[in-house]
Amino acid sequence: MMDRRLWREPSFDIMAKILQIIWIYVLLLCALAAVGYTALYSAAGGAPEPYATRHALRFAFGLVLALAISLVDIRWIAKLAWPAWIGGVALLVLVLRMGHVGKGAQRWLELGGLQLQPSELMKLALVLALASWFHRASWERMGNPLFLIPPIIATLIPVGLILKEPNLGTATITALLGGCIFFAAGVRWWKFLLVILPIPLLARVAYSHLHDYQRARIDTFMHPESDPLGAGYNIIQSKIALGSGGMWGKGFLQGTQGHLDFLPEKQTDFIFTMIGEEFGLVGGLAVMTLLAFIILGGMLIALRCRHQFGRLVALGIACNFFLYVFVNIAMVMGAIPVGGVPLPLVSHGGSAMLTVMVGFGILLSVHVHRDVEFPPARDRY
């Protein structure tokens, strides 16, 4: 009885909070990072340099950050939701103005030696902002279309800015992420249909406005063999690597496609291919199972939470992670157009790792603070 009351207090003991962290979930994250370490060790040709050691250090830093965030009161984090959204949008505007251009798109900000991809931060901020908006919404208010207009705008502004970079992949993921939260918050089914049905038509219109490199991606996705040395090269080589891995793989450090550099960007986007080549279907499915545990674990945290904000935030973070995983793995198997999306916690890359770990920190915080009193703001209606 005492304990339960204790948790409902605005702030409870640090030690008690630490005990509430789901350590098994932290362990899952560590396992995934270890998979990343192994794959990056192989990607460097069997050496910890230049990828694996840095990966481990970044993860260690990210983990400390995540654990620290997990102790921050979720109500505090809720207060930061809209400022974070404004900050994210500001950074997106900034990246459009002075970002670094990569592959025909402005994506990075150089911040004191740190490469920052504002679109990653934005997704997190959007999850917080939407969760905060829907936190105060009753079931009745969810039926009111006018109530949905502000969150729709809050979603479309960053999506539009990311599209303008232009980064079609992340924009789509951001839009889908927003959709997940709208869905979980209880927006009526028919409204979704209203949005989804005209998409094929819009897609046709959008295709004609796409950048050449984006169009090329879609075209090579449809017929990768038509341009084996050009844009289709990545997909073909990735499929060759996966396919030649077979059931059991070629063995650690034995992948010819990866080690002989036929596989492009093997330490970033195509790290899963590397794993599939060396450890085969068994290894690939094992990693996918681990990823599924992490995703479903996040969803379970959402289900276990007692306040709408925590529920939506946890679901948003889990869905964000799922979308990452899905896009990356589907991409390397040639199931969707190549999108430049890394496999979180496995791929080499600093800013993605950081945002993902911040997200997991918030996820852990949701669980630590699953039972705190967090009443929705007074209904004005």
Place this chain on the structure above:
Amino acid sequence: MKREGERTGVFTRRALLLMGGQVSVLGLLGARLYQVQVNEGARYTTLANENRISARMVAPPRGRILDRYGTVIGGNITNWRAIMMVEQSNNIAGTLDTFANLLSLSDWERSRIERELHRRRKYIPILLREFLSWDEMALIEVNAPDLPGIVVDSGTTRHYPFGQKLAHVVGYVAPPNEADVADDPLLALPGLRIGRSGMEKYHDVAMRGRAGALQLEVNAVGRVIRELDREEGIPGEDVSLTIDAGLQGAVLNMMGDESASAVVMDCRNGEVLAMATNPSFDPSVFNSGVSETQWLEWTKDKRTPLINKATSGLYAPGSTFKMAVALAGLEAKAITPGDRIDCPGYLDLGDTRFHCWRKGGHGMLDLRGGLKNSCDVYFYEVARRVGVDHIAAMSNRMGLGVELELDLPGQRVGLVPTREWRISRGHAWNMGDTIVSGIGQGYIQVTPLQLATYVSRLASGRMVQPHLTRSIAGVVQPGAQADDWPVIGLPDKMLHTVREGMWAVVNEQGGTAPLAKLADPTMQLAGKTGSAQVRRVSREMRESGNFDSEKLPWEYRPHALFVAYAPYDSPRYALSVVIEHGNAGAAAAAPLAQAIMTETLRRDPANRTDALPRQMAEVGR
């Protein structure tokens, strides 16, 4: 709170729905992974191996060309060259630009490379530059990171130690053209050469060899990681010629600046010991490409250095033809050796007068005397009696005006006219044509090689064919033995009569070619002079009395010819010499023939009296 419960309920339902969706999507991805890795695994394994394994052909060394004593006259030397593995460079144009800047590639070279890039198959590397200097090699190696796919490798190139002395016999090699490559993909290998003339062309296939194959593991930029398998190629076969390179060199030295050719044959089996053409060219120039100025220089030279005069130069045989006329007459029984014919200095036929070279005439002559004095009137008469068709048949039998079974490309056939030939061209055959044929003028055209063959057959009585190949890969080719050749089918006595006449030409007092007499008293040379007019001497010029060919411009002077064999009593070597526009055969060609024969006999391995030092000879005794 009821509302709150409702909201939670909706959330729970929808979150579970999302989870279900996520699990099924991941399941689909897993199924797709199974499809790629297990169902299509075998196909992708093959593709992965194709990626990493690069098969390369290894050019075999080209067979060497040796002379009869094993001296290398066409061999291989190392050639450092830059080649490009097309499959290993993902930015071919960029790499080529870098390379072009480093080594200052000419537009001409660049366009050739691009042409090859276009047509070559991916696995065949492309030759960028040959004959690299040390500086150029260093430049390439230092800049290797900027030149993906470009490597320096050592190939071989053709080397001719005797240079222009054997150019026309050995021939030359040149890069193959597209039609050649279509026949044999081996030729597409960089630096591989195809024989374009001479023995290089004739024995090209034997000397080419078979390519080896190399299986290499390469990475995506084409760096070779390791060698997986190697199958050595088969080197081309060595070809030994009948040529004596030393003799050939000596003959060419004797020719000096003259536009001349000479053929020395073993008259018993048709082996060609020397086939000299002067002036000549350096065959290795063709290997790397001929410059325009060099080409112009060759084509403008009136002495035609690019033409092998021994096989392709056509000359009227002049008086050297008289032995064939004599044989025709003897065989047709139109004359006997003892028949005497009077030479008043001319022969009248209708209102045409045919002159003897000697204004006053020779008086009464038998066959021996006719040959010895090279009397024109005697042979006008023989020709008149025997008829041109008999003369043509006999000359063809002796190897004149027919295609010889020569193993050197590019011989010309020449012509010994017949009535039929003349009539088929829409003209009537006149007796006058027969008469000038009797002294080897008129329509008759033969090559120096045919003349040498003719003398060989005369001297040996066998139907030898001239040939240059002695053995291939150590296997002696047929034709090396005298018995390999059929006998000519003329009575020995008949041949002997003619040989005697040739002996008298050189060795008897009053013969026309005393300058051809050998210095060695133990050996005697039999020969015959000849002068071939290159334009008709008009009656006015002859009658005005100031006809002197020495005063004519070089290109109007008659050719000087000499044919000979030695030793007289046991014929071994036959030769023919033609000095273009050299005037009289007796004055110009005979001394050269004598010098060549002397050198030939001196080099004869059987000639113990001269070749062995005295002490050794005594030890042997």
